[in-house]
Amino acid sequence: MLPTNRSRPQQRPPRSWSFSEMDFSDPKRKPRYLSKIVMVALLTAMCVVMLTQPPCHRRTPSVFSIHENGVTHVLVTGGAGYIGSHAALRLLKDSFRVTIVDNLSRGNMGAIKVLQSLFPEPGRLQFIYADLGDPKAVNRIFAGNSFDAVMHFAAVAYVGESTLEPLRYYHNITSNTLVVLEAMAAHNVKTLIYSSTCATYGEPEKMPITEETPQFPINPYGKAKKMAEDIILDFTKSKKSDMAVMILRYFNVIGSDPEGKLGEAPRPELREHGRISGACFDAALGIIPGLKVKGTDYETPDGTCVRDYIDVTDLVDAHVKALNKAEKGKVGIYNVGTGKGHQL
Numbered sequence: 001m002l003p004t005n006r007s008r009p010q011q012r013p014p015r016s017w018s019f020s021e022m023d024f025s026d027p028k029r030k031p032r033y034l035s036k037i038v039m040v041a042l043l044t045a046m047c048v049v050m051l052t053q054p055p056c057h058r059r060t061p062s063v064f065s066i067h068e069n070g071v072t073h074v075l076v077t078g079g080a081g082y083i084g085s086h087a088a089l090r091l092l093k094d095s096f097r098v099t100i101v102d103n104l105s106r107g108n109m110g111a112i113k114v115l116q117s118l119f120p121e122p123g124r125l126q127f128i129y130a131d132l133g134d135p136k137a138v139n140r141i142f143a144g145n146s147f148d149a150v151m152h153f154a155a156v157a158y159v160g161e162s163t164l165e166p167l168r169y170y171h172n173i174t175s176n177t178l179v180v181l182e183a184m185a186a187h188n189v190k191t192l193i194y195s196s197t198c199a200t201y202g203e204p205e206k207m208p209i210t211e212e213t214p215q216f217p218i219n220p221y222g223k224a225k226k227m228a229e230d231i232i233l234d235f236t237k238s239k240k241s242d243m244a245v246m247i248l249r250y251f252n253v254i255g256s257d258p259e260g261k262l263g264e265a266p267r268p269e270l271r272e273h274g275r276i277s278g279a280c281f282d283a284a285l286g287i288i289p290g291l292k293v294k295g296t297d298y299e300t301p302d303g304t305c306v307r308d309y310i311d312v313t314d315l316v317d318a319h320v321k322a323l324n325k326a327e328k329g330k331v332g333i334y335n336v337g338t339g340k341g342h343q344l
C-alpha cells in the first residue's frame with residue numbers, strides 16, 4: 001500500500017511574481033531572483049534597441065523593393081493572361097526581374113504556376129493578386145516595389161463584349177490606365193510599354209494600315225484604347241513627365257510558346273465573343289468539336305475574313321525590343337503585325 005501522505009500532494013501556497021514580495025533575505029532564493037532580474041533587464045534592453053531602430057532595419061527588405069545594379073525590374077500587368085504570360089516568360093528568360101499583377105478575372109493561375117515552376121529562384125518572379133481599378137492597392141504595390149518599367153497588358157479585350165458593356169471597357173481600359181500612369185508618376189517609374197490595338201484605327205479605307213493612318217475607332221474597345229493612348233501621350237507632353245513610352249498597336253495575335261508550356265485559355269463564358277486564337281486552342285484540345293471560321297461576305301475567294309496574324313512569340317519579342325530601345329523623353333508608336341493578310 002502506498003503511504004497515504006503521498007497519495008495527495010501537499011498544496012503549495014500560490015507563488016507571487018510581484019517584485020514587492022521578493023524576499024532577498026532568503027539565501028536559497030537569491031540566485032533565482034537575480035537571474036529573473038537579469039532576464040527582465042535583457043528583455044527591456046532588447047525592446048529599447050528594437051524600438052529605436054528605423055522600421056526598415058527591423059525587417060529584411062524584399063529583393064523586389066530594391067533597385068539592383070544590372071537588374072531591370074518590370075511590372076507586367078495582366079501577366080496571367082495570354083499575351084502577358086508569354087511576355088513574362090520571355091522577360092524571365094532574358095534575365096529581367098518580373099512582378100506580375102493580375103486580378104485573375106480573365107487570365108488563369110495555371111500560367112502563373114508554370115512561370116513560378118520555371119523560375120523558382122528568389123528575386124526572379126513575384127505574383128501579386130490585385131485589381132488595377134483599386135488606386136490604393138496600385139499605389140501600395142508601387143510603394144513596396146522598385147520598378148524600372150511597366151508593360152501594361154491588363155485589359156478586357158473583346159470587341160463584341162465592349163458593345164454590350166461599354167462602361168466596363170472604359171473603366172477597365174481607360175480609367176485603369178490612368179491609375180497605372182498616376183502611380184508611375186508618383187513613384188518615379190519612367191518607362192511604359194503600352195498594349196494597344198489596331199481596333200483604334202476603325203475601318204480605314206486605305207490599306208495597309210500604317211502608324212500614320214488616322215484613328216477613328218468604331219467600338220467601345222477601340223475607343224477606350226484610343227483614349228488611354230491619348231492620356232499617355234498628353235502626359236508625355238507635359239514638362240514633368242520625362243517618360244520613355246512605347247505604344248504598340250497589335251493586330252491579331254495567335255500561337256503559343258514553341259515548348260507548349262503556355263497558351264490561351266479563354267473562359268467558357270467568353271467563347272461566344274469568338275476570338276479565333278482562343279477557338280484554335282479549344283479545338284486542338286477537343287473542348288469544341290472543330291474550328292468554325294465565321295464570316296461569309298468579305299470580298300475574298302471564300303467570303304471569310306483576311307487578317308494579319310502575328311505569332312505571340314514575335315509579338316513579345318517586339319515588346320522586349322521596345323523596352324530595350326525606349327528612350328527618356330521620347331515616344332515610339334508601332335503597329336505590330338506581319339504586314340500580310342492570311343485566311344484561316
Ligand SMILES: NC(=O)c1ccc[n+]([C@@H]2O[C@H](COP(=O)([O-])OP(=O)(O)OC[C@H]3O[C@@H](n4cnc5c(N)ncnc54)[C@H](O)[C@@H]3O)[C@@H](O)[C@H]2O)c1
Nearest residue numbers: 078080081082083102103105106107131132154155157253
Ligand atoms: N489578343 C489579341 O489578339 C490582342 C490584340 C490587340 C491588343 N491586345 C491587347 O493585349 C492585351 C492583353 O490581351 P490578352 O489577349 O492577353 O488578353 P487576356 O484576357 O488573355 O489577358 C488580360 C489579363 O488582364 C487581366 N486583367 C483584366 N482586368 C484587370 C484588372 N482590372 N486588374 C488586374 N488584371 C486585370 C486579366 O485577368 C487577364 O489575365 C490587352 O490590353 C489587349 O487589349 C490583344
